Amino acid sequence: MTSTTDITGTADAGDPAAGGPYRSYVYAYPHKTAYRPLGGHPAGRPPLRELWAGEPKDALSLYLHIPFCEVRCGFCNLFTRIGAPDELSTRYLDALDRQAGAVRDALGDREPVRFASAAFGGGTPTFLTAGELERLCDIAEKRMGADLLSVPLSVETSPSTATADRLAVLAGRGATRVSIGVQSFVDAEARAAVRPQHRSEVEAALGRIRDARVPVLNIDLIYGIDGQTERSWLFSLDAALAWGPEELYLYPLYVRPLTGLGRSARVAGAADPAWDEQRLRLYRAGRDHLLAHGYEQVSMRMFRRAGAPRAGAEDHACQTDGMIGLGCGARSYTSTLHYSFDYAVEMREIRGIIDAFTAAEDFSRAEVGRYVTGDEARRRHLLQSVLQAEGMRTDGYRERFGSEPFADFPRELGLFARRGWLDPSAGPGLLRLSPEGLAHSDALGPELFSPSVRAAMAAYEAK
Template sequence: MLPSPSTRPSLPAASEEESPYQQYVYAYPHQKAYRLLDDGPLLSDLWAGERLDALSFYAHIPFCEMRCGFCNLFTRTGAPEEVTGAFLDTLERQARVTREALDAQGRPLRFTLAAFGGGTPTYLTADELVRLCDISEDVMGVDLRAVSWSVETSPATATADRLAVLAERGATRLSIGVQSFLDEEARAAVRPQKREEAEAALGRLRDARFPVLNIDLIYGIDGQTERTFKVSLDAALAWEPEEIYLYPLYVRPLTGLSTRHAAGPAEWDDQRLRLYRFGRDHLLSAGYEQTSMRVFRRIGTAAVEDTDGSSISEYNQQAGMVGLGVGARSFTTDLHYTTDYAVAVPEVRRIIDDYIATPSDRFRRAQWAFRMDGDERRRMYVLQHLLESSGLDTAGYERRFGSRFEDDFAPQLDALLGRHWLRDGGGVLRLTPEGMARADGIGPMFFSATVRENMRAYRDR
């Protein structure tokens, strides 16, 4: 049993008055903590000590047909085919160099997970999707028909010809961002989308018979109430999706909504918490189980793992991730690496242009990166498990790291137990229902001082 909160140090963590919506913790650390290396290590050296028999593959496609008002992802809108074609040329060059580094280990490669994310991968034409699949299979050696493979799409780009390519190549999970089935809410989120367009796309997705369909919805839009949120929830449920993700709306610098949300901070937090609880309870009563703050899976649905933020869990981030494309991250035990990152449109375009112009030899070395020491690996592990409904097994933590979670993170544990946001069930720590509601505020409590400082020093662009 864990010691009583009163026997440990007083709370250094955030006060209860702070917003429960601090940051979406889908990977640790955030790319804002990465820094450009003067002389990054060779990929062949980085991967020398890694397992190669259970790799994950991620291709980042940084293109969309439109940019939603809430979006702070690395993506460009309206790219012409000469740009997407040049991007795929570069991605293939990067893939060949990366495969050489993996082959240099002299051991067989095996990929078990794959994902195409972005951006919107289905912004690519059907022919370009064929080429992306060919690069994944023929160059990287990913057997797309044999792995759990997830692809993100949008109502406007989920066309029959594109979906036919993905179905024929074996995609197991399609995730579509609908966000709201009400046209007025879509407009309020700066997402010019009609319900009939979303419904038509969902019909095409169901006709393609992908094993898992996921529908993304957002709560916290200006004017949204439990009544209007129920309209979207019921519209999504009518398609009987295997998964539904509920995302709280965030307003970030350099996005279309950065100065456009009407509610004050406390009022907005209250709205989001109310809508979250309503949506959670509605989905649970409809036969879904909750696996994290965002993820609801229809009971009886087998989990389809994806590497774009989730494996069984949306926070899984194990070493062995191989990322291709500007904005993609790769994870080894000691180093996480990627390319430059931005949100502002001019900077995104510049970075994509720089990526396309990158000589192949530069892909042989890690560029933007964050070094993972034992302390950072502990923090990543905690975030992978504590923010999930399965919880954190304290004995498993001790076996893995040779130290006790209760000692390593006593202040955070004291804070969570003291607020009744965490409970101990026979050595497994799980967030309470109220703790799960506040997962986006709990996750940052486990960030290291280094990560916090790097993120503070990052200049938004």
């Protein structure tokens, strides 16, 4: 097993730029590599009923995880496996149904339980057949009580699985957003990223998504692929813009341990200043291109077309509201504990975790996780707020924690200010990143990790 040095952000703690601009993509805090088996309860693992007792449940987010893909891309370190042989998808949905029943029972009925948003992710949810997608929606609605026709529902797909029958099911059951991983419209670049697809296949899938009339189309693109130039990058952007997507996500390529690219010549996690410079140059070119074409920057990665409908819930805030994750790769959040199942990247390990999940009968307790209280809760709130282009209102932080962010994090915020990553024009009461701060989000985010989370991530052995 190899240490996940690319995830820990182990650069010089005195300078967030010391490890380069691409230390870690921080989409949640703490990362699952900081989770550990849960105990400390008289009966062993903590019961979900106790964890959710007294928690606000009127604006929850619901996430259903499908850990199957038709292929595994070279850059992918998501919790997913190739294929679902021997009716594995049926057994997985059976287990998901059992888990949903146990979780809904644990939420109880003493306080109102309402889901403000829902999402199907993976893996590739549309790996499931149309009939299986119907069942997935039934689990969300009939077991969990989510009203998919009245809340935002986002679904991830791929070019080869975005078929008309699957899209018809999703549109009919209330999908408001479909996100498709294209990565590049240049076939040679797709091959370099170990993404076996042809542009013709991508264009056909985009046509089917538009025909399904789902309100929001998101297209994912990747920059930093071997052989990619600014010209070819802009070619992919223009090919995507031709479809008028409501959203675009621009991802820097990462090479991580135990992935296809991680086993290639480039060493995962190794410093590469020339590659960093290439990715920064392509990011800036892509950002400026989208801004010139009427898109607004929401975060380092996310761009929304001006006037497009918002895909998220108006009354759910990831910093404060709870999340229910169903499936062996999903995580759940209470106000004090983040929990999930075991985490792996290597295919054999993932298969074992999925097999254990499908065989499980008791889903009434939390398996692995990490408590997020006190200083950790402050870090999470600051991190998830400031990485958004709109920034963070300091009065909201003060109201929640009774303190000021600059008093709580003088070293980190002082460093960001000295590097020009904070926007001095934001005015009093607003902590907002400058354009260069947004560009360096993947260096800035890891700098807000606590010493204990850093230690736990550094001690994690990749599997």
